[in-house]
Amino acid sequence: MNIKTYHHQQAFTLDSGDILPELHISYQVFGEANADKSNIIWICHALTGNTNPLEWWSGLVGEDRFYDPNEYQIICANVIGSCYGSTYALSTNPKTGNAYYHDFPLVTTNDMARAIDILRKSLGIHQIKSLVGGSLGAQVALHWAIENPDLFEHVVLFAGNAQMSPWGIGFNETQRQAILLDPTWPDKNPKAGLTGMKIARQVGMLSYRHYDSYEVKQKDEDARLDDFKANSYQRYQGEKLASRFDAFAYWTLSKAMDSHHVGRNRGGLISALQKVKAKTLSVGIDTDLLFPKTEAQLISRLVKNGHYKEIKSPYGHDAFLIEYEQLNYILKSFYLN
Template structure:
């Protein structure tokens, strides 16, 4: 499949990649077939050197220009007028790629709770299959944050010289007990929903609302909630912070399903870049690309020192930091700072 550049022809295009090649997972399980929904912006230039591959976070989708509108789009840092931008909905997610609600070819019924365990390395392997399908021999920049950063790191190890730059935002080479604990609390909330265990797309929906509320506490910083959710009048209940968390839970439950959330949160927990590679340092040393690890000074989920570790142990790594009151989600919000950091990185 070829995407060659025509003047001013840089519209968004949605695609689906169908693979009949089995994907052997780290768990030993096998996806006999799968599909990936992906979106492209812009077109490849003649020497195919302008590919920007974006990897979304836990509940993201392939429409990167929507959830990262400050960074991607006409006149933005990654401009489809000059870049070929691709973003894939990760396996397990509920935005078009194979996920727990998809049909299991062995049974003819939806997977539901039989969907296989996935790791960031498995997700990277599926992206590699798509890269080969697209005959994309080089990637200028691979960029991802949080879970997307974990997947990008895994893929960067395998891409070797096919990758020029890797940008890893607010992420980690190995998931900490702190993050696993937050994720487990969220899954416990989903388990407590009486509908969890039923074979319906709505299973665990109310539990997912609670899980998202728990997650939001890790995505934000106490100072940010104080700044934005403090009540100005005296009261005994109906606090702004409480309403905010309930709203965020309901908002996610309307667009995502609990089975995908369950699957991808466990995927995040399983991240260990050094597994079967001699440890994290040895794995990071295998990355041939230039690596920019970006932390957030107020991140309570993936701590800045975890990004520093990535930079310090990559052969061609450097660390930069976003300063924000927003906490973990600053990598999605502080696009002006991010653009400046990227500009500096490319110039160096």
Template sequence: MLNTSIFKHHAPFKLEAGGVLPEVELAYQALGQLNTDCSNVIWVCHAFTGSQDVADWWQGLVGKGKLFDPEQYFIICVNVLGSHYGSTGPLSINPVTGEPYFHTFPTITIRDIVNSFDLLREHLGISKIKTCVGGSLGGQQAVEWAISQPELIENLILIATNAQHSPWGIAFNESQRMSIEVDPTWTESHPLAGINGMKAARATALISYRNYETYGVTQARREEGLDKTYRAVTYQRYQGEKLAQRFNAFSYYVLSQVMDSQDVGRGRGGVINALSQVKAKTLVMGIKSDALFPINEQEFLAKHIPGATFQALDSLYGHDGFLIENELITKAIKIWQKFIKLDVNPMYSFFKALEDRPRTLVAHD
């Protein structure tokens, strides 16, 4: 990928589950210029099959003239451990054996990813982060970082994410892993092992990323004979093939387990106690139609992070709305930024003016 840099940590990296990576490489992109006092850092955490190329997958928010403009900010996005886009993952060479990890890649967690980020942060000389933002798996990383280092992040933006991955979400992920496991090639040590199983897994995932209404609109049935393939059928197959062109089953399997690992309360006296440690000014956004990360999970975050603001978004696109609804998200963040610049709590000040209306900022199409 253009503009990608590689950070190399040539020392053992201990993992939360007890394993060790002999060394770590992180692929990242940095846009803009870091100022002398590190007051312009925007750290974006990507989602499940995302990459460090944030200006590509979040082009509605990142770029010249956009909310996060490289001419104003130093924007950094790092490919997470276990992924496919240049960071240490299952297809990387294990320096001990001289062979790719494949099935031997150790168990990693959200905390391991955040700890690896911190190595890069120190290497780059970044002493503080103005804004850390992420959606879905990226939001899991962002909230974990804000808890593990409360003084580091000034502003925290969490979208369609949670503090602890739900049994519902874990069940979806296990169903996808089962699809990969029944692929007869999955036992092989080869970059394309399990690829057809991953196509089926992606089709399952897509159902949780969207919802009933989404399919009713975007894949609506047409007047056609039984000799024609339904639009929803071709769409599911297309999405599986599309992912197979850019990803691998090993990383998919590993990162689904990473998502399952999310539990900010582990070893911290529970989730509520952990969230109470966040000191960043926090905006939490949830999508009303999200079936995978239901909006009550974001309401929980906002309730237990001190001083947090909650904003609900109306979107047809379910969980994927965090990648699609750029105008709504931009509007929400700008409203929130206006109030924090005034050093007042928008949850109070905005709704004080609206008297007894519900304490939720609602953005509509």
């Protein structure tokens, strides 16, 4: 892995008014830019994603895939607040010499977009062929496209929205309550709240998937009394995330998602979305419980050059990470038309 880190040594004022004394932004670059830098694809990752989309979006990004690093220069940065190299709760606060821990301030999806734009400027990039993101990544990408309307030729948003719904906030709050009730959460320890986060992830899975996907994958064929497939699947999902993530990042990123509202300080949703100049594809999922397809449809309807396509899948919100055949077909038709 060729992970790079940009160190922004100036203070960064957050939407909340709090100030981070400096920023570290972790990122990866795949492929080479052409002479006029017109082949750049910038990908924004989802909630627990990292800087390597070839790893977590392997059916879409990689050699001989739709976004091929032999054809494009592909860039993916870790959002601030996440635990894959960018500034977050376990980073050292240069003012104290200690980790922020619970004192790490509220970060918004707009803050994440502004931080990524600082990285973009440091790389000397003045045009981006396509900005692509899913879920949290779509939220960040949408802010970025609104603030920099002349920067992007295309914007592609999978399972995104313009404002976090009360339903979505409710799911996130329930997950954070599991962390809050973990007796280790108050500790200044990198593993604080980890058991609570395992439970949070299990709750989250119920919003990322759909009834139909559990029927297909987790249904028991016998008439057992206990130890069901769904039991072990939920536990597995919690353990799996705990092996690579931490409760501090989960807390910060879920709070950021709650804050998501592109109309804030921009005259409302309609005014904000009409600032997007790029040809925009907003992809909804027919079984998405977390970001219903109506939210994706709203974006495509309100941006000036918006297009809507829909994934049909039993996998709910996570279908944008699974249904590669449909993703590729949708993208091909979008770029050709």
